[in-house]
Amino acid sequence: QQQVKQSPQSLIVQKGGISIINCAYENTAFDYFPWYQQFPGKGPALLIAIRPDVSEKKEGRFTISFNKSAKQFSLHIMDSQPGDSATYFCAASIERRATNKLIFGTGTLLAVQP
Amino acid sequence: NAGVTQTPKFRILKIGQSMTLQCTQDMNHNYMYWYRQDPGMGLKLIYYSVGAGITDKGEVPNGYNVSRSTTEDFPLRLELAAPSQTSVYFCASSYPSGGRWDIQYFGAGTRLSVL
Structure with missing residues (x-):
């Protein structure tokens, strides 16, 4: 139930x-869903995040779509650029437990060809 | 601001050796974390700490130990290194949200090989 499945x-x-990356979860107690971006040789960095009280959040070319009933959320990268080539991780946590512990998906390696 | 600093960047250990991975942050964050990243497996939480003197196990704690004597430092100790501990290790820190977005800030990682 603690898993986050990414594809x-x-x-x-x-x-x-x-670019579209999908994630699914089982634990309905999750209440915070961030996406992290990782370039080669670097640590992950927060890209965008959403809470389940909204169905979509957009920041520039990056959009999270959230489907609470299906327990799924996805990252859409519009007008993908070669500079977006990186590994993307979805994650989930239970914020109200106040430990900020994140459960990460297995990652998606994105390559944007010029 | 340096953020989260990890040392060393690379290390090769022989089976049975021990070592300490260092992590320090200068953002006055209460929360700190250690993850390991293996190909195709994402990031797995090893240990975390919510403040000086307080640590707790994550998902994969076996073979590791931590301590948190100061807010800034959170070293990870490997005793009796095994090939299964070959991985990239990331330290992260965060500030309790208090209603703000929770953001974990990651270091650049330590690439460890156990041969």
Whole structure:
């Protein structure tokens, strides 16, 4: 129940295309869903996050879509650029437990071809 | 601001050796974490701490120990290194949200090989 399942494992998109990464969870107690971006040789960094009281959050070219009933959430990268090539991790946590412990998905390696 | 600093960046250990991975943060964050990252497996939480003197096990604590004597430092100790501990280790810190977004700030990682 603590798992977050992420797909696909890898993704190749042409420049200007839309990248879509999906995650699913089982634990309905999760109340915070961040996405982290990791470039080679670096640590992950927060990209965008959502709480389940909204169905969508947009920041620039990055959008999280959240489906509470299906227990799924996804990251959409519009107008994908070569600089977006990185590994993306979805995650989930139970904020009200006040430990900020994150459960991470297995990651998606995105390659945006010029 | 340096953020979260991890040392060393790379290390090769022989089976049975021990070592300490260092982590320090200068953001006055109460919460600190150690993760390991293996290919195709995402990040797994090893140990975490919600303040100086307080630590707790994460998902994969076996073979590791931690201590938290100061707010800034959170070292991870490997005793009797095994090949299964070959991984990339990340330290992270965060501030209790108090209603704000929870953000974990990660170091650049330590790549460890046990041969």
